[in-house]
Amino acid sequence: MTYLCQRLLGVVARTLKETRVRRPCLSTVTPVWIRPICSCACVDDLLFRQLFDNFTYTYTYLLADNKSKEAVIIDPVIDLVQRDLRIIRDFNLELRYALNTHVHADHVTGSGVLKQRIPTCQSVISAASEAKANVHVGDGDILRFGAFSLEVRATPGHTTGCLTFVLHGCRLAFTGDALLIRGCGRTDFPQGNAETLYRSVHEKIFSLPENFMLYPGHDYTGQTVTTVGEEKAMNRRLKEDLSGFTEIMNNLKLPMPKEFAKTLPVNMECGVFDE
Numbered sequence: 155m156t157y158l159c160q161r162l163l164g165v166v167a168r169t170l171k172e173t174r175v176r177r178p179c180l181s182t183v184t185p186v187w188i189r190p191i192c193s194c195a196c197v198d199d200l201l202f203r204q205l206f207d208n209f210t211y212t213y214t215y216l217l218a219d220n221k222s223k224e225a226v227i228i229d230p231v232i233d234l235v236q237r238d239l240r241i242i243r244d245f246n247l248e249l250r251y252a253l254n255t256h257v258h259a260d261h262v263t264g265s266g267v268l269k270q271r272i273p274t275c276q277s278v279i280s281a282a283s284e285a286k287a288n289v290h291v292g293d294g295d296i297l298r299f300g301a302f303s304l305e306v307r308a309t310p311g312h313t314t315g316c317l318t319f320v321l322h323g324c325r326l327a328f329t330g331d332a333l334l335i336r337g338c339g340r341t342d343f344p345q346g347n348a349e350t351l352y353r354s355v356h357e358k359i360f361s362l363p364e365n366f367m368l369y370p371g372h373d374y375t376g377q378t379v380t381t382v383g384e385e386k387a388m389n390r391r392l393k394e395d396l397s398g399f400t401e402i403m404n405n406l407k408l409p410m411p412k413e414f415a416k417t418l419p420v421n422m423e424c425g426v427f428d429e
């Protein structure tokens with residue numbers, strides 16, 4: 155009986171092995187990195203704009219469903235709200251949410267003013283940030299605009315309430331200051347913690363498929379976008395082990411942002427908080 159079972163298992167194992175060898179491997183036929191950005195129906199329906207503030211080197215992102223016209227904006231800057239309103243009007247969009255990846259220390263969020271100008275818009279921030287907003291979110295929450303859903307991932311370390319927003323169907327993620335292109339947010343602010351940031355990036359961002367496009371909160375070097383695979387291979391800070399990373403982060407010696415003392419308290423009120 156035992157002999158028969160062993161023979162049977164051997165046949166099953168050989169069959170499985172042959173099946174695996176014969177079946178064409180998708181990644182050898184079409185390498186993932188040259189496939190189009192979005193293989194789902196959403197690519198035609200997504201309106202996506204990356205907008206830049208050349209004073210604070212901040213990126214703002216506008217995402218909308220072209221069919222329903224529902225939109226969200228990520229990390230608007232108060233000084234550039236007129237620009238954002240013009241684009242929203244040009245495309246006839248209905249702004250649902252003004253999302254903040256965190257309480258910023260270098261510029262004032264535009265989410266409070268946008269909310270005043272557009273009655274359908276609600277300001278959003280992490281509950282962990284303890285800042286005021288209409289909607290408080292946390293890890294695993296979903297924010298919808300039209301047919302699209304953004305997954306909220308908690309990525310603390312630069313600040314306690316840092317969030318990354320993931321648009322799974324389109325393989326896009328908006329990392330705020332948790333992950334910058336070939337860098338990451340500094341961890342020397344009062345709420346900063348290098349070990350927490352290291353774990354956030356490895357567990358919540360590097361766990362995404364390698365072909366996900368990552369859009370950061372800032373770039374100081376003229377770059378616009380990266381991928382999970384690229385950052386895993388080329389981010390000199392985050393390729394280190396935890397102690398190497400902590401050593402680098404504790405010795406960055408960056409000057410404090412010029413507007414630090416002014417912006418933090420204003421951003422705790424969501425720019426201009428008005429229920």
Ligand SMILES: N[C@@H](CCC(=O)N[C@@H](CSS)C(=O)NCC(=O)O)C(=O)O
Binds near residue numbers: 258312
């Ligand atoms: N020079 C700028 C501030 C630059 C800075 O500190 N950037 C932050 C994100 S905005 S709080 C950061 O985390 N940088 C990390 C890095 O490695 O550069 C100013 O004066 O405003």
